[in-house]
Amino acid sequence: MKGLFCKIKSLGIGKDYAVSLSLFFGGCFFFLFGNLSSAGAKTPIEKIRAVGDLNYPPYSFIDKNGKICGYNVDIAKAVFKEAELDYTLDLTHWQNCLRQFDTREADVIIRIGYSNNRLDEYAYSFASILVYYDFVLPDSSLIKTSKELQGKRIAVVKDYISEEYMQLHYLTEKVVLVADYKEGLAVLRRGEVDALICDRKTVEYYRRLHQTDKADLRAIPSNLPPFECAIATHLDQTELLAKLDAAYFRLKDKGVLDEIYNRWFGEFYYARQYQLLVYLFAFVAFICLVVFVFLFFLRRNIRIATKQLRDSQASLLQEKEKAVRADRLKSQFLANMSHEVRTPLNAIVGFSQLLVQEECAEVKEEYAELITTNTQLLLAIFGDILDLSKIESGVIDFASQHFDFALLFQSLEQTFQQGMKKEGVELLAIHPYETCVICADQQRLSQVITNLVMNAIKFTPQGRVEMGYRVKDQGIYGYVKDTGIGIQEASVEKLFDRFYKVDQFSQGTGLGLSICKAIMDSCHGEIGVESTYGDGSLFWFFYPCELETVS
Ligand code: ADP
Helix, strand or coil: CHHHHHHHHHCCCCHHHHHHHHHHHHHHHHHHHHHHHHHCCCCCCCEEEEEEECCECCCEEECCCCCEECHHHHHHHHHHHHCCCEEEEEEECHHHHHHHHHCCCCCEEEEEECCHHHCCCEEEEEEEEEECEEEEEECCCCCCCHHHHCCCEEEEECCCHHHHHHHHHCCCCEEEEECCHHHHHHHHHCCCCCEEEEEHHHHHHHHHHHCCCCCCEEEEECCCCCEEEEEEEECCCHHHHHHHHHHHHHHHHHCHHHHHHHHHHHHHHHHHHHHHHHHHHHHHHHHHHHHHHHHHHHHHHHHHHHHHHHHHHHHHHHHHHHHHHHHHHHHHHHHHHHHHHHHHHHHHHHHHHHHHHCCCHHHHHHHHHHHHHHHHHHHHHHHHHHHHHHHHHCCCCCCCEEEEHHHHHHHHHHHHHHHCCCCCEEEEECCCCCCEEEEECHHHHHHHHHHHHHHHHHCCCCEEEEEEEEECCCEEEEEEEECCCCCCHHHHCCCCCCCCCCCCCCCCCCCHHHHHHHHHHHCCCEEEEEEECCCEEEEEEEEECEEEEEC
């Protein structure tokens, strides 16, 4: 067998091929020889004892349930079963495996690396796998390539092929021998060595184990040549070896070996790729989600900001319109004022001058009367103007108090009756309740009623004026009805404007109804008029207030 290897090598074929071919021809040789020898009926195989490395995951190791497992364990079991062998399989420390094999306590080693040195002692079967070595370093190590490891401390498992390789290829490194990979990783993590030389698949296994914790290890490929590992028997167990090889080929044909390989390595690699894809997908999905959420909130904020902007624009426009209207009203008001004030003032100034020059006592008296009338008018205008502007500007607070409206109505009627100087005009008051206690501003209510009654009397040359009220919709509904001159339809809507008088020559400031409207607006009430020209008018108001006792 050794000679066969040497011959192939001497043909100049690459070392890896040489190993493979050697194993192939060696296997064939043992297969034929085994069959021939079995024909010669040597000692029958009764029971075999197989051993394997205890600390060589994922090839042979003890799982978390305490069971022996691994790729080599599965291959060995399948091969032993296919070969119909009665066997026991134990995993023990590698040095122990070798010792038990030496002392023939064990018949088979389920996995041992091929080396020329071992050919004198081991007969290799076809049940083999190609192995690559990597250097394992702590993730924090600054070393990037295997060249940088020259002269560094390297942990090597005693009696592994790597030990032979280190002597052959890396003489400059300081080799630290360890019992197994477990110890090798321990010294590496403690920083006692710079690297551990380790089977690539074992590195993958340990790194996978640490994925859930932290990947504290990193692997860099070594330039050590790959080598084959196979089930091995003693050199004189040719029959056993032949059986194992025959079983191995049968299993290969059935696809069992591939299935075992995929179970241990295929799935893992696919799973890793799949895992990477899942991570990538999750990352992309996360980024999409973040972008989506960002855009959602951005759109929402823009929508809110736009709405706020539109609202403030609309309110600004409203404010502007208000300001323009107020400015127009102010100008109008000032124009009206100057006109309204100038008329009586001119009369006062003019008649005062005439009064001085006039000698006739009767005419003088007439002038004096005119001056008095205009002075009173002027005073009334100022009084009304001040009253109106105070109400509109909210300077006057509405002082609500509890009082009996029925009593107030009666006393107002009496006052009007006493002041009635007009002949042919009758004042009628309707008193629907004996008591009507409400909470309202007595003075403002009186002012509205007085204005309406005074107007009705003023604009009724003959006939009747009726004043009345009733409780309605949580407030007081009051009215003043007359059979006076009435108001034309065109004038009705302007009645509550300031200084408006249907007849400019009629007595009054033209502010009375404006004051009534301002009072009603301030207390959220209403005021209105219905009138038929020539027949009379009905002025009404609704003053909302708290009603207490009505009987
Ligand atoms: P004034 O204080 O000058 O009476 P008002 O604002 O009270 O001013 O009234 C405005 C105008 O409305 C009056 O000049 C008059 O032309 C008209 N008016 C008010 N009340 C009546 C009424 N009862 N009948 C007819 N016209 C009225």
